[in-house]
Amino acid sequence: GNSVTQMEGPVTLSEEAFLTINCTYTATGYPSLFWYVQYPGEGLQLLLKATKADDKGSNKGFEATYRKETTSFHLEKGSVQVSDSAVYFCALNRNTGNQFYFGTGTSLTVIP
């Protein structure tokens, strides 16, 4: 089957700390991988994506590399800010339709 597993939260970091949120996936075929972010009271927003192995998605200082050999797509940021506090979702799409499979989400709180 198709599924996404994320590291459990919540994660609390001090401002300017390094962030890693782990994500691994199980999928048939060659999926595309995504990170979405959900700020309090808002809908999900696409943060970054990668469509094939070894691709690196990046946006707003966040990066994730599509690793086929380890079936992973870990999210990283070198220096987090208070404004990065949100819930982060890893997701995959099997490229055969529009169905996205989401992980359970990781809540991040950044304290000044």
Next chain:
Amino acid sequence: DAGVTQSPTHLIKTRGQHVTLRCSPISGHKSVSWYQQVLGQGPQFIFQYYEKEERGRGNFPDRFSARQFPNYSSELNVNALLLGDSALYLCASSYEQGPYEQYFGPGTRLTVT
């Protein structure tokens, strides 16, 4: 341009009742998907509609149904509501089918008492 809009924002219903949720996609987007997000969980896929036809269905009972109109807006209907249907219902639109970016609306918060 306006983003994906959903109505109503919040809704409280009683067990056994029926509910209709509405979604307007971004202008020009032909695909609409519906997701259920239970508190503390990731969104679960319910339906996808493209060009007014159902193109995908998740593992949800027949109490859940949807349709897409000629202007690409969509309705999600849930019959015989159960307490477990309490969730945030998200609508997402994209220009085409496939692994394209989905733009999510703010959701409808449904509470079943």
